[in-house]
Amino acid sequence: MSGQNTALLARIGFVLALCLLLAISSSAFLTTNNLLNVLRQASLVFLIASGLTLVILTAGIDLSVGANVGLSACLCAVVLKASGSILLAVVAGLSCGAVIGLANSLFIVLLAIPPFIATYGMLWIVNGITYKLMSGTTIEGFPPGFRFIGSGYWLGIPVPIYLMLGFFAAGALFARHTRHGRELFAIGANPVAARLSGIPVRARLILVYTVCGAMAGLAGLVYLARLNSAEADIGDPMLLPAVAAVLVGGTSLFGGLGGLSGTLIGAVIVTLVLNGMNLMSVSTNWQPMITSIILLGAVLTDTLVRRHAEGAAK
Amino acid sequence: MDQRGPALNAAAPLPGPLLAPLLELCAVSKQFPGVKALDKVSLEIYPGEVHMVLGQNGAGKSSLMKVLYGAYHADEGEIRLRGERVRIASPSDARRLGIAIISQEFTLVPHLNLAQNIFLGRQPVGRFIGKIDHATMHRRARELLDALGLSEDTMTPAHKLGVAQQQLVEIAKALSQNARVLVMDEPSSALSDHEVEKLFGVIRRLQSEGVAIIYISHRMAEVFQLGDRITVLRDGRRVASLLPSETTPQDLVKMMIGRSVDAGYRTRFCAEPGAALLEVRGLCAANGTKDVSLVVRAGEIVGLSGLVGSGRSELVRAIFGADTVTGGELELFGAAYRPEPAEAVRRGLALVPESRKQEGLLMIHGVADNLIAAGLKILFPRGWYRAGVARRAALALIARMKIATPNPERVVKTLSGGNQQKVVIGKWLCAQSRCFIFDEPTRGIDVGAKAEIFALIEQLVDAGSAVLMISSELPEIVALCDRSYVMREGRIVGELARDELSEANILHLAMHPESGHGEHGGHAEHVH
Numbered sequence: 149m150s151g152q153n154t155a156l157l158a159r160i161g162f163v164l165a166l167c168l169l170l171a172i173s174s175s176a177f178l179t180t181n182n183l184l185n186v187l188r189q190a191s192l193v194f195l196i197a198s199g200l201t202l203v204i205l206t207a208g209i210d211l212s213v214g215a216n217v218g219l220s221a222c223l224c225a226v227v228l229k230a231s232g233s234i235l236l237a238v239v240a241g242l243s244c245g246a247v248i249g250l251a252n253s254l255f256i257v258l259l260a261i262p263p264f265i266a267t268y269g270m271l272w273i274v275n276g277i278t279y280k281l282m283s284g285t286t287i288e289g290f291p292p293g294f295r296f297i298g299s300g301y302w303l304g305i306p307v308p309i310y311l312m313l314g315f316f317a318a319g320a321l322f323a324r325h326t327r328h329g330r331e332l333f334a335i336g337a338n339p340v341a342a343r344l345s346g347i348p349v350r351a352r353l354i355l356v357y358t359v360c361g362a363m364a365g366l367a368g369l370v371y372l373a374r375l376n377s378a379e380a381d382i383g384d385p386m387l388l389p390a391v392a393a394v395l396v397g398g399t400s401l402f403g404g405l406g407g408l409s410g411t412l413i414g415a416v417i418v419t420l421v422l423n424g425m426n427l428m429s430v431s432t433n434w435q436p437m438i439t440s441i442i443l444l445g446a447v448l449t450d451t452l453v454r455r456h457a458e459g460a461a462k
Numbered sequence: 463m464d465q466r467g468p469a470l471n472a473a474a475p476l477p478g479p480l481l482a483p484l485l486e487l488c489a490v491s492k493q494f495p496g497v498k499a500l501d502k503v504s505l506e507i508y509p510g511e512v513h514m515v516l517g518q519n520g521a522g523k524s525s526l527m528k529v530l531y532g533a534y535h536a537d538e539g540e541i542r543l544r545g546e547r548v549r550i551a552s553p554s555d556a557r558r559l560g561i562a563i564i565s566q567e568f569t570l571v572p573h574l575n576l577a578q579n580i581f582l583g584r585q586p587v588g589r590f591i592g593k594i595d596h597a598t599m600h601r602r603a604r605e606l607l608d609a610l611g612l613s614e615d616t617m618t619p620a621h622k623l624g625v626a627q628q629q630l631v632e633i634a635k636a637l638s639q640n641a642r643v644l645v646m647d648e649p650s651s652a653l654s655d656h657e658v659e660k661l662f663g664v665i666r667r668l669q670s671e672g673v674a675i676i677y678i679s680h681r682m683a684e685v686f687q688l689g690d691r692i693t694v695l696r697d698g699r700r701v702a703s704l705l706p707s708e709t710t711p712q713d714l715v716k717m718m719i720g721r722s723v724d725a726g727y728r729t730r731f732c733a734e735p736g737a738a739l740l741e742v743r744g745l746c747a748a749n750g751t752k753d754v755s756l757v758v759r760a761g762e763i764v765g766l767s768g769l770v771g772s773g774r775s776e777l778v779r780a781i782f783g784a785d786t787v788t789g790g791e792l793e794l795f796g797a798a799y800r801p802e803p804a805e806a807v808r809r810g811l812a813l814v815p816e817s818r819k820q821e822g823l824l825m826i827h828g829v830a831d832n833l834i835a836a837g838l839k840i841l842f843p844r845g846w847y848r849a850g851v852a853r854r855a856a857l858a859l860i861a862r863m864k865i866a867t868p869n870p871e872r873v874v875k876t877l878s879g880g881n882q883q884k885v886v887i888g889k890w891l892c893a894q895s896r897c898f899i900f901d902e903p904t905r906g907i908d909v910g911a912k913a914e915i916f917a918l919i920e921q922l923v924d925a926g927s928a929v930l931m932i933s934s935e936l937p938e939i940v941a942l943c944d945r946s947y948v949m950r951e952g953r954i955v956g957e958l959a960r961d962e963l964s965e966a967n968i969l970h971l972a973m974h975p976e977s978g979h980g981e982h983g984g985h986a987e988h989v990h
Contacts, residue, residue: 327842334835337824344784344821345836345889346807404826 155398159413166420174427184306186416186423188374191312192367194415196390197397198319199249199363201411202356204394205323207336207403208263210252210357213364213390215274218383220245220368222278225287225378234294238369245365246358248274253357257350271387275380282380290376298373308370312412315363320408332356336403388436392443393418400450418442482545484509484674485561485643490539492525492698499525501698502539507643509672512665514685516678517695518718518936518969523678526695527645530676531556531563562636563645566652566771568628572621577603579620580635606634610664626657633664644668645676650684651771662688680769680973682711696720715973719936719965728763728920731960732944736760737796739897739928740781740811745790747780749773750952754790758897758928763919765939765946766932767968773952774932775816778899782806782813794897807836812890814883816901816932822886823874830856830870832885837892859888864914880911887918898922900931904938916942936965948972 170177177183196213203210224241228234248270255266300307323329334342335349343349367386372378397414399406421442425435483506492500500522507513517523528534530541532550540547543559550556556563570579577600578585586602588595603616612630620628629649636644646665650658665675665688679685685692686706694701694717701717740758745751750773758764766774779785781792783801792799794809806813815821824832833856834841841851856870863884867877874885883903890898900919904912919942923929933939939946940963948956948971956971958964 325847327838327845327847330831330838330847333827333831334824337827338820340821341824342835343803344782344813344815346804346893347835347838348804404824 156409156413159396159398159410159417163413163416163420166417166424170420170424170427174424176427177424182423182427184309186419187309187312188306189423190415190419191306191308192371192374192386193389193393193419194312194412195308195315195367195370196364196386197393197411197415198315198408199356199360200390201319201394201397201399201406201408202323202332203263203360204399204401205332205336205403205406206353206356207339208256208353208357209267209391209401210249210360210364211264211267211387212248212252212270212274213360214383214385214387215271215278216245216248216361216364216383217368217371217386218380219248219274219278219281220365221372221382222282222287222378222380224369224372225290226281228290228294229287232291234291237294241369241372242362242365245368246362249358249361249364250354252361253354256357257353278383279380282378284380286377286379288377290373295373295376298370298375308374311366311370312415316408316412323407328352328355333404336400336405338404385436388439388443389415389418389422392439392446395443395446395450398446398450401447402450414446481508481510483507483542484544486542486545487526487529488540488542490526490529490536490541492529492534493537498698499534500529500536503695503698503700504539505693505700505703507674507676509642509674510669511690512669512675512677512688514677514679514689514692515695516680516685516692516714516718518934521695521718522698523695524647525698527563527565527647527676527678530561530643530645557639557641560640560642561645562639562641562643563647564629564632564636564649565647568625568632570620570628570631573619575617575619576607576614576623576631576634577616579631580606580638582635584639602638603634606638607631609637609667610634611660625652626654626660629653629661630664633668637668641673643674643676645678647678648680648771649677650679650681658684682714682973685714686711694718715966715969718969728916728942732761732763732923735762735944736926738793739795740930741793742781743791745777745780745792746788747776747785748788749776749780749785751777751780752952754952754954756930756947756954758930760926760928761923762944763923763929763931763942765943765963766930766949767934767936767939767946768949768972770934772949772972774949775901776952777949778813778901778930778932782811782899784813807893807895808839810894810896812836812893812895812898814886814890814898814900814903816905818882818886822889823882825875826873828871829860829865829867829874829877829885832874833859833870833888833892836889837894840894841892855892859892862891863888863918878907878911880907880914883907883911883915884918887915896926897928898930900929900933902932902934904933904935936968939963939968940965 196217200210200213220241223244224237227240228237231237252267252270255261256263297307302310323332331347331352334345334347335352339349368383371382375382393414394411395401396417397406397410399410418439421439422435425438485507487503487505489502489504490500491502503522503526515523515526525534529536530550532552532555535551541550542548548559550559571582580603581599585594586598587593600616607614607616610630610633612627614623614627620631623631649661653661669675677688689706691703691705692709693703694714696718701720736759738757738759743755745754754777768774776785780787781801783803783806787801792801794811799809819825824835830852834852841855842848853870860867860870865881865884865888867881874882903915919929931943943963945957945959946963946968947954948958948968950972958967
């Protein structure tokens with residue numbers, strides 16, 4: 149456990165160093181506006197990454213979260229325009245996300261399709277539905293009551309930041325302080341041993357993929373409320389930063405190790421990097437590449453640390 | 463070195479045929495941590511002989527085989543081929559020297575055809591660089607298969623063949639590499655009587671061509687039917703090499719058992735078993751368990767013996783719900799029970815699996831997390847995890863089980879085998895289990911830890927739990943169990959009460975085909 153605390157401190161140090169670097173190189177960085185903007189962006193990444201963290205803790209993956217954000221947002225927009233009811237639209241968006249997650253889990257649990265393939269297939273199924281739903285149109289202009297969840301402020305702080313902190317607290321409580329949460333770590337460490345210890349592995353997997361889907365749905369709503377416009381491809385750039393946030397946050401791609409505090413920091417790091425690239429006018433063509441390099445670096449570190457630990461064990 | 467080599471090792475009790483030995487093992491030893499797998503084993507194999515190798519589980523048969531084909535490196539001793547010392551550092555060395563192995567698991571690639579399988583990696587190449595000469599390959603494959611009496615088309619994919627036919631293809635593959643020594647590991651175990659006859663025909667033909675065959679067997683009948691010479695191994699040592707005419711099945715069984723090993727005897731056996739805690743009637747499962755009925759009562763240690771591959775692990779996996787059950791009735795603590803791991807754990811059934819790393823432990827997690835893994839529901843009935851409760855429970859178990867760990871957070875991967883096994887057992891104590899299934903509980907752990915684990919098993923039954931224990935170490939079964947079931951080919955073939963429980967009786971039941979398999983039962987006589 150002390151090793152994990154050290155790793156967490158190292159990440160916080162990395163965040164501070166990154167901030168210092170950005171503050172030196174760009175005068176626009178250390179402004180209240182920009183910092184709040186960074187955190188608001190980070191909150192979007194975190195909402196997706198939080199559910200994904202639970203999935204990755206079980207040694208799974210969900211590649212459909214970006215597509216999920218897109219469909220949930222678009223469906224919400226369509227329902228909002230058609231019915232005018234914010235409640236109905238929010239329920240539609242969240243259920244859409246949860247159903248996609250549930251479908252993922254059923255492919256994985258009932259049909260025994262590896263998570264990577266099941267959710268990669270789901271990515272394109274969901275994208276197809278979104279394109280069909282939107283058929284090339286853009287839906288714009290939503291009521292202020294709805295826009296509040298994405299672009300509103302409370303006590304001078306953007307609403308999504310409260311969402312981030314609220315879901316961080318809930319997620320961390322679930323993962324660390326409930327029986328079901330602990331079971332996820334056991335499943336990720338060794339699904340066979342977990343099953344033979346009486347842990348209902350299938351039920352837990354259904355739970356985490358559904359929660360992950362619902363969180364992506366929520367992120368879709370927040371994003372929609374902030375953009376105030378929906379297009380079929382709005383979720384596309386979401387997958388990479390979310391996966392990067394989880395892995396940079398120290399949750400192991402091989403399952404069983406990690407947690408949400410790491411992911412919170414990971415989301416901030418990834419957003420800072422993206423923000424820094426914008427401030428330094430790095431072309432958007434390069435940005436995904438640089439994010440990927442950071443992601444690969446995080447996975448490499450994880451692999452090396454594991455190998456070192458295994459070597460020490462022998 | 464003399465080209466013909468010494469005709470006989472001084473330790474060999476028998477002259478072979480008038481030829482020089484083809485293959486000699488001279489005082490070969492192989493040491494693993496805590497166990498001497500081979501202890502100065504010498505063996506001479508003559509061209510054209512079928513040399514039967516017998517021994518209990520763990521006697522050193524597999525290690526011997528692995529040394530011969532380069533999977534293990536002998537620590538001491540040497541191997542000579544036609545009198546010349548050779549080094550077998552890898553399977554490809556063995557192949558080059560003409561030593562081939564037909565193991566129980568076939569190595570054919572399922573979707574490649576027979577010719578491709580036979581010449582895998584050594585396809586005949588035409589004049590153009592890298593161009594496989596398919597015509598030659600299929601023609602040569604045809605010749606090889608014809609010689610073995612297999613009429614299948616060489617274009618047939620391997621997976622379409624039955625076990626017996628696949629085995630012949632394996633033999634063809636070995637012969638295509640000019641194998642002069644063929645090591646066969648229980649080749650008849652998966653064959654029908656008719657197929658066995660055919661296999662024996664093939665073996666006799668190979669023999670007449672001067673191929674030497676090392677035949678590892680568990681079946682007494684075929685030892686006498688086929689063998690030219692017999693070598694018995696026990697505890698990694700060669701006990702004897704003799705001619706079939708010089709011995710009897712009874713003598714061989716005695717040699718395989720030898721003197722009993724110090725297993726730490728149980729202090730008192732169960733005089734009056736309590737209620738039936740686990741009762742199984744007519745259990746069948748997809749993993750090969752066939753119509754098994756058994757009962758385990760409170761206060762009893764019940765053995766489950768049988769040779770490796772007799773279906774013991776499969777049976778207990780089916781009972782625990784780890785593998786799919788297809789039929790039968792089960793009762794746990796007097797109430798009907800449908801096998802399913804979560805249900806089993808909830809009701810108080812525990813499985814200490816054969817492979818603790820793959821199935822028992824969360825290797826990357828700490829001792830405490832492992833100890834509470836099966837007891838989460840009992841420790842935290844309301845669903846809230848409390849670190850203090852978990853830690854106290856873990857510390858209590860660490861003390862009770864004498865688990866050597868600096869702290870409860872220590873990653874289990876870093877513990878010794880014995881301590882790891884204690885963690886697995888501790889997990890079930892935390893889950894408050896009352897009926898325990900142990901699958902090879904002492905595998906890979908040192909003598910001290912073994913004794914502790916036996917003492918623990920004894921404590922469990924003294925406290926009114928029931929234990930079903932699989933062990934390939936017959937002395938363990940004899941020393942510890944109140945009675946024992948014996949399995950063969952997925953079925954229970956007998957039950958031995960405490961006063962009948964001996965290694966000889968177990969081996970007898972485990973090795974001799976029951977009535978109905980009379981063809982191989984010619985030498986089946988009671989040992990006692």
